[in-house]
Amino acid sequence: MARNVGRIFSGFRCSGSLPFGKTQLKTRCPRLLLRTTPERTVVQALSSIFSHKSRDFSLPNSSWGEEMMRLYNHYSSQSGEAAEGQEDQGEQWTRLPSYNRSLKYATGGVYLSKIIQSKARLFTRNIRDTGAAFEYVLFFRRDKQRCVCIFQAGHLLEGPPGHVHGGAIATMIDTVTGTHASLLSAPVMTANLNINYRSPIPLGSTVLVESTMDKEEGKKTFLSCRVTSTDGSKLHTEAAALFVSINVSHLLRG
Ligand SMILES: CCCCCCCC(=O)SCCNC(=O)CCNC(=O)[C@H](O)C(C)(C)COP(=O)(O)OP(=O)(O)OC[C@H]1O[C@@H](n2cnc3c(N)ncnc32)[C@H](O)[C@@H]1OP(=O)(O)O
Numbered sequence: 293m294a295r296n297v298g299r300i301f302s303g304f305r306c307s308g309s310l311p312f313g314k315t316q317l318k319t320r321c322p323r324l325l326l327r328t329t330p331e332r333t334v335v336q337a338l339s340s341i342f343s344h345k346s347r348d349f350s351l352p353n354s355s356w357g358e359e360m361m362r363l364y365n366h367y368s369s370q371s372g373e374a375a376e377g378q379e380d381q382g383e384q385w386t387r388l389p390s391y392n393r394s395l396k397y398a399t400g401g402v403y404l405s406k407i408i409q410s411k412a413r414l415f416t417r418n419i420r421d422t423g424a425a426f427e428y429v430l431f432f433r434r435d436k437q438r439c440v441c442i443f444q445a446g447h448l449l450e451g452p453p454g455h456v457h458g459g460a461i462a463t464m465i466d467t468v469t470g471t472h473a474s475l476l477s478a479p480v481m482t483a484n485l486n487i488n489y490r491s492p493i494p495l496g497s498t499v500l501v502e503s504t505m506d507k508e509e510g511k512k513t514f515l516s517c518r519v520t521s522t523d524g525s526k527l528h529t530e531a532a533a534l535f536v537s538i539n540v541s542h543l544l545r546g
Pocket of ligand 1: 466467468470471480481482483484510511512534536537538
């Protein structure tokens with residue numbers, strides 16, 4: 293039992309789809325190439341762990357429309373790798389890679405059936421048909437404590453006719469704020485998500501989902517989030533989120 297729990301912890305801490313922290317990666321995954329910032333550590337850890345088997349869903353594909361590509365190029369042109377050993381000042385955007393599954397033991401390990409364990413996939417990355425559902429890429433900027441997500445909503449996300457389902461919008465807000473909180477505070481879970489829907493999002497359109505850290509209080513990280521048109525002129529949705537830091541053992545209580 294103790295050995296199994298240890299393996300689960302190790303896998304969880306090295307996984308890509310749930311939050312984790314720099315210190316934990318350093319101690320548990322010494323083979324990873326660690327750099328000077330949490331987001332870079334996350335990027336490298338994810339790439340290192342998944343690069344041989346998994347597709348990075350945050351890279352462009354043929355379904356990405358003109359606006360999605362324009363914005364991707366815009367933020368990519370402002371991101372860059374610091375030279376080896378050079379201190380990253382955090383003044384650039386960092387693209388966050390995105391994979392559709394955790395490591396074997398990151399899904400709940402021995403407490404899940406083998407079938408569920410092998411079939412588990414990240415909710416937002418489980419549609420084979422590219423462009424049909426959630427197409428998105430996140431960029432993080434440490435000096436401004438901001439996360440920006442470019443989101444193109446596919447036809448399978450319909451709620452009201454011709455427009456995006458409110459649950460799909462909530463999912464993206466949870467994903468962006470959750471990723472942001474995890475970069476700041478190691479393993480976290482959503483405790484509260486308060487959403488105001490201001491104007492509908494047309495299916496197929498590209499929008500920006502932007503998250504800002506408001507404050508940290510002990511185990512709690514408060515963030516706010518806005519979903520807008522890409523030129524910022526139209527507010528679609530705004531939200532306030534609370535994430536609470538957890539011990540990984542929290543997920544093993546059943
Ligand atoms: C890669 C993509 C990333 C996507 C990220 C997606 C993240 C998710 O969706 S997570 C899934 C949805 N969330 C869940 O299932 C969480 C279920 N809830 C829980 O597990 C627990 O209630 C949890 C972890 C939130 C808090 O439990 P616990 O660690 O025991 O916290 P606890 O000690 O009770 O409270 C800590 C503080 O948070 C506050 N708090 C806890 N829950 C809430 C809440 N819902 N509202 C307001 N405050 C809260 C407490 O009042 C306390 O505050 P203070 O320190 O000032 O007294």
